[in-house]
Amino acid sequence: MLTIDNLHANAGDKAILKGISLTVNAGEVHAIMGPNGSGKSTLAQVIAGHPGFEVTKGSITYVGQDLLEMDPEVRAQQGVFLAFQYPVEIPGVTNAYFLRSAYNELRKAHGKEEMDPMEFLDLMEQKLKVVDMDPAMLQRSVNAGFSGGEKKRNEILQMAVLEPKLAILDETDSGLDIDALRVVAGGVNALKRPDNATIVVTHYQRLLNHIVPDFVHVLAGGKIVKSGGKELALELEAKGYDWLVGTA
Amino acid sequence: MNAPAATRYAEAFGQLDTAAAPPWLAALRTAALAEFNALGFPTTRNEDWHFTSVTPIADRTFRNATSTGAPTAAEILALTVGDASWPRAVFVNGQCDPTLSTLGALTTAGVRVSTLTAAIKDTPEFVADHLGKLATFSAQAFTAFNTAFAQDGLVVHVPRSLVVDLPLHIIHVADAQAAGCMLHPRLLVVAEPLSQFNIVESFVSLNGTEYFTNAVAEISVGDGARLHHHKVQRESTEAFHVGTVQVSQGRNSLFHSFSYASGAALSRTNIYTRLLGEAAETRLNGLYLVDGTQHADHQTWVEHIAPSCASRELYKGILDGHAHGVFNGKVFVDPEAQKTDGKQSNHVLLLSPTARVDAKPQLEIFADDVKCTHGSTVGRLDELALFYMKSRGIGDENSRALLTYAFAADVLETVELDALRNGLERIAFERFTHSTQL
Structure with missing residues (x-):
């Protein structure tokens, strides 16, 4: 589904990603771990098309297409979804309107009719259950005044509505208490299907108790320094990152 | 160069029907005209008008409006924002049209609403006690101009402790007959202590004609009273609009102003409030949306005279094309006004590289135990x-x-x-x- 080959990316003049290669197949869950500043959030954002980074070398192929040639909205319409580490507040636009706009853009991109507001509300009723969210949240402005946990839940709600092929969760666990973590992880697991894939970017192992990865990659200094199975996460939890960072 | 305003407007002043005016009003008008003549129109050398040139207004000589095309209520309501069932007072080309106005529900609720003309006849002492007392015209050319020429207007008296949810919608409409004319609507509101009331003032145009609206509202908010004043300025984009809202606030009162401006070729809105009683609160909000070659200027002026008062201001502007926006937020804190809590923000979005904004926060603080902040941003998305x-x-x-x-x-x-x-x-x-x- 996703093939990253020797990816280099800069923020301004600063090189952040220095040759990342990674293959993600349908049905797989990959965890990207690593210390702060290793480039793991940058990798997530580059895949989604964040304009603040410039790819200087390498390629990303997504379902047979050159992902880097696509605008961010086209990537999203083709099934790429990034759950933001810091979801953006948009005062003045209701969650309901935002979700319906996104959903209808997706439908239009796939040659389907737009869904009217009433039909959409019915759909939302089911989706809200995935993240155990109060319907009243739909009438509030997008993320404005939301608590950290509510923002993360709202990201997963968007994911539930858009049903991406490739979901990337960027530090979705940060700032969550254990109950919120369970709800968010439960939501991600409920959305898992054999034909989609998930990349979980996280600093800590604890999210991986709930979203069990098939592969774990350790990023340090802009490169993948070690890959393994889920047991690698446990090893990192016990030993920290220092023993690997030296090898970068 | 044009003849001075004094000469040009003498004839129009002479045409006004002043027979019914009591001596005090005649004297007020004469004094106002003298002040207007002495001041002339402000130039950009005047600090308060530094970013707004009123040359297009000063260069023209507007006539008194004497007729209307008799628009229907349906035509007028189609232009306004709000609930069509709200009680309303409709002014067409500056004159109140009782057949278009519906004030019954407010009268039943106990609010005293009458035209300026009727109030001068029915409650002369009340009008004499208040008219021109808040909106003084010394050094204020446009207020002087309005005071001299205001033929009609509205007087609203909300009695003590009366709480009314139903708002009053004052609709100022200019039709084709307004072309080349000046309209000087006047509003006087006295909200007695502990009363609560909402007013919406809409300025709309039935035709895209050129005319000049010069509105003055003076509003007294008594102790513990709450008054909301909403101004919706959607004049013809050929028109000129200057509007002043002058407020005084008693102890524990709340005044909330919302000013929306999307019309007029050139507009200037002044919202001035004086916090005279302790623990009063002012909220001034506004939104200006302009494009083409429109010019929209807001000047707010909050005078903290009494201690422990709060003022909150949020203005936003969205400018496109070659539009020019101006925001000048003045806050004055008197030496006596300790524990003042003031916050002012002005944020502007420029949608085109040729749009322009001048934002000037102006804080003059003479008390030492105060909290006053201001923030201003100009940018893109x-x-x-x-x-x-x-x-x-x-x-x-x-x-x-x-x-x-x-x-x-x-x-x-x-x-x-x-x-x-x-x-x-x-x-x-x-x-x-x-x-x-x-």
């Missing part, structure tokens, strides 16, 4: 918010449109009258997204 929307599949154009609307909606949220807020949101939404489905 937030790149991160744009990326966030695009990352959800919303295209560039729609993302920009939605964020522009959101920028406006953020301040529209401060409008507490549901029908007005919803109506203005719909207008902003259609303006920026070119779509009707909010």
Whole structure:
């Protein structure tokens, strides 16, 4: 589904990603771990098309297409979804309107009719259950005044509505208490299907108790320094990152 | 160069029907005309008018409006925002039209509403006690101009402790007959202690004609009273508009002003409030949406005279084309006004490289135990918010449109009258997204 080959990316003049290669197949869950500043959030954002980074070398192929040639909205319409580490507040636009706009853009991109507001509300009723969210949240402005946990839940709600092929969760666990973590992880697991894939970017192992990865990659200094199975996460939890960072 | 204003408007002043005016009013008008003649129109050398040239107004000689094309209520309501069932006072080309006005429900509720002409006849002492007392015209050319020429207007008296949910909608409409004319509507509001009331003032035009509206409102908010004043300026884009709202506030009172400006070739709105009683609160909010070659200027002036008062100001502007926006927020804190809590923000979004804004916060603080802040931003849409929307599949154009609307909606949220807020949101939404489905 996703093939990253020797990816280099800069923020301004600063090189952040220095040759990342990674293959993600349908049905797989990959965890990207690593210390702060290793480039793991940058990798997530580059895949989604964040304009603040410039790819200087390498390629990303997504379902047979050159992902880097696509605008961010086209990537999203083709099934790429990034759950933001810091979801953006948009005062003045209701969650309901935002979700319906996104959903209808997706439908239009796939040659389907737009869904009217009433039909959409019915759909939302089911989706809200995935993240155990109060319907009243739909009438509030997008993320404005939301608590950290509510923002993360709202990201997963968007994911539930858009049903991406490739979901990337960027530090979705940060700032969550254990109950919120369970709800968010439960939501991600409920959305898992054999034909989609998930990349979980996280600093800590604890999210991986709930979203069990098939592969774990350790990023340090802009490169993948070690890959393994889920047991690698446990090893990192016990030993920290220092023993690997030296090898970068 | 034109002859001075004094000579040019003497004839128009002589044409006014002043037979019914009591001596005190005749004297007030004469004094106001003398002040206007002495001042002339302000130039950009006047600090208060530094960013706004009124040359287009000064260069023309406007006539008194004497006739109307007799528009229907349906035609007028189609132009206004709000609830069509609200009690209303309709002024066509500056004259109140009782056949278009519906004030019965307010009268029943106990609010005393009458035209200036009727009030001068029926309650002369009340009018004499208040008219021109708040909106003084010394050194204020436009207020002097209005005071001299105001033929009609509205007097609103909300008795002590009366709480009325139903708002009063004052609709100023200019029709084709207003072309080349000057309109000087006057509003006097006295909200007695502990009363609560809502006023909406709309300025609209039936035709895209050129005329000059010079409105003055003076509002007294008594101790413990709460008054909301909403101004919706959607004049013809050929028209000129100067509007002054002068307020005084008693102890523990609340005054909330919302000013929306999207019309007129050149507009200037002054919202001035004096916090005279302790623990009074002022909220001044506004939104200006202009494009083409429009010029929209807001000047706010909050005078903290008494201690422990709070003022909150949020103004937003969205400028496109070659439009020019001005925001001048003055806050004065008297040496006696300790524990003043003032906050002012002005945020502007420029949609085109040729749009321009001049923002000038002006804080003069003479007390030492006060908290006063101001913030001002001028910019473009937030790149991160744009990326966030695009990352959800919303295209560039729609993302920009939605964020522009959101920028406006953020301040529209401060409008507490549901029908007005919803109506203005719909207008902003259609303006920026070119779509009707909010």
